[in-house]
Amino acid sequence: MTETAPAPLLALSNLSVTFRTVTGSVEAVRDLSFSLAKGETLAIVGESGSGKSVTARAIMGMLAPNARMSDESSVQFKESELTRYSDEEMQKLRGNSISMIFQEPLTSLNPVYRIGEQLGEIIATHRDLSKAAIKARVIELLREVHLPDPEARFAQYPHEMSGGQRQRVMIAMALANEPDLLIADEPTTALDVTVQAEILGLLKSLQKRHGMAMLLITHDLNVVRKMSERVVVMRHGQLVEQGDTAAIFANPQMSYTRHLIDSEPSGEPDPIAGDGEAVLQCHDLNVLYRIRHGGLFARRHLDIEAVKDVTLRLSHGETLGIVGESGSGKTTLGMNLVRLRTPTSGRIEFQGTPIERLTRSQMKPLRPRMQVVFQDPFSSLNPRMIVRQIIEEGLIVNGIGRTTAERLERVKAALADVKMPLSALDRFPHEFSGGQRQRLAIARAIALAPDFILLDEPTSALDLSIQAQIIELLRDLRRKHNLSYLFISHDLKVVRALCHNVMVMQNGRVVEAGPTAQVLERPKTEYTKRLVDAAFRIVSPA
């Protein structure tokens, strides 16, 4: 803290927040102190559970009922002590001189009110303006966040807008009363990569124009690098390091910061070890979803082409990446390829066996050879089973290992493969962190000794440093067991680190395919170029 302004806008000192939970007290933030000058952007960076969101909520006076701030905690805003404010005083402050943007634009707008009403309400609560003046101000705000056709937006409902547009509305809401401090809690995490860049650009330009200070909470180091002047690194609720962004990135003082910076996915895949034989291929695969609409007597069908004429070939030992924005059909394609869904038409061949029309029981003998790891490690493990039962299930079902002891050996070997301790065996999934759960999900797949694993965004729900560990683990396992992967992702950085070849999908179609390096360096289509820009450049002009 070498260049703090004489009277900082916001100063936190000795902030400690404790949560009372069933399993005991948890200290979410411990002795945190930092300050923020007028007009400055400060990023708080840390992994999930590091206490960064709790810090933001503590500043806003919006802590959960089971949270307690310690007596020494102090939050000074414009030189007045917020911890001593009454609820009413805080309410006057929120949305007025301090406002906040939340992570989830899909749920932070009220679905039953029009956009104009919701924005107008924020202004009306804090200012005494006429109806016409409020409407004019709302439209001005919508224009300011670059929403096309702001007059029409005024009367729209949230569901009529995309995620990115809704986040723009949220930003307009936050700006409505020209706050001195804007707290943005992971403002782009829930958005597609290409949208993410636009929103960040918008935030930056608005901040400059209004001279606001911004507290940006994120786990994404790229966002930090592009957006903030100073950075606070947090871990386990404590401050690890703070200082100028450029200085910290160039020369991190603490090993944890260095570790965070180093955990950007890097490296390249090993050369393909296999013999070039096809493990999985599909030809002209189509998946249609039929949506019924129209009235009872005028029923019509609308076919949505989730996957359209996709042909791919995955050879032994290869990792093929499938990338695209959400809704591009990449997960649907994956689920159909492993026959967890049934395609409408086309051919799928797994190790020479046509599988596109096999029933679930006909698929059973093939299952041990093809496995899946799902995106969300929190919903892919049955909460009522212990780890041992979860991993053992496939062995029991497929009659692998005759005795319990034999199966236990295999379960232990799988745990060792994913570098989890044996003490995990008797625990329930909720006792593990996201990264550990993903390891367990991988162990479940590995235990069956498959030849091929479908990885459906296995790292996108995880923190950056955990992501790097999982990628490293996947690389090791590929080498050790000679696996072929189909890797579904929206993150080109991860794809570059892991995949030999890549296939870009948009609206259910393959728009570009080829060796990873070639596609990333010389993208042929505008769409791929946008994805690449978003992944490696982050902030684009608003």
Place this chain on the structure above:
Amino acid sequence: MKPISGNADQATGTQDLPERESLGYWALVWRRLRRNAYGMVGMIICAFVVLLAVFAGFIAPYSPENSDPDAIYTPPQVIRVLDENGSLTAPHVLPFTEEFDKQTYELIFAPDRSRPLKIRFFVEGDPWTLAGLTFDTHLIGTESGEHVHFLGTDSLGRDVLSRLIHGTRTTLMMGVLVMLASCVIGTSIGIASGYFGGMFDLVVQRLVEFVKSFPDLPLYLALVAVMPRRAEPIAVFLMFAVILVLLRWADLSREIRGKVISIRATEYVDAAIAVGAGDRRIIFRHILPNTSSHVIVWATYQLPEVILLESFLSFLGLGVQAPMVSWGTMLNQVRDFQSLNAAPWMLAPVAMIILSVLAFNAFGDGLRDAMDPYSND
């Protein structure tokens, strides 16, 4: 469920787990429930009511049929610890002397101070059976064996307290029977309907709607019309239970169906299919355990409802038939104003109904909060 610790940890990997007690789902539920005072009080009262029902024969001073022709409509007797002179003595009750008021034609009961009856515990009395064994020891009685009625007597001189305790058994048995049967039927139909879907689901859901649209009161009345006059009381009791079950499984099955549809779409079910698990395994290992908390909460809410319904219908004379005693049939005895006026203590079952309904609801609320997987406060 202690974590296995040892050298293997260091040998195998980089991931550490905190050395702490491993808590399963139910252990967490119990922890959360224990912190909810209202729910815990409810649970304790529920346990007390259940104990009362199970050991009714022992706790009740007399058999519910034991009628004392000399003590008709006698008021409750109070345990006294002071004698005539106001000094402390052994706990006793005073018998009543009856007088006939020639002007109002009312019987007047006056305590007879000359003959205190000493209270004794573990006295011999009417035989009672539990699990096929016959006993004759009762928790409380008098030294001389003369009858004492802590809650007074009814029109036939039967002890209200004893009938109340034995009635708990009938009422609770009805509740538990209906609850268990509708849980089993509702859960299995709900799971089948939600999991298999298709035509079966369509038919079952229309059946559920039919059942739910059925006017239940006329059905209960029709039951009485259909039952032969001389039917065994136990047969009436069972028929009554069957009708209640038939009308109650539908709600649960619909709720479970919805739950199953959402569980079916979770990734852990997809993951089970991906390792090759069959329907049976998915239903019994993945879906059923994850609906259990819902079923349990539903069941605890069901019990008070059945208790209320039983007492209401028996009060109307439709439910449990004499000689079986339930809270409802006891209230049936005071349905005219004269008997209510003469013996207000016969309303004692009302207090029991209120107490147990409140207790079961409190327990159910506590359970529901404790089972919420998203709360960790």
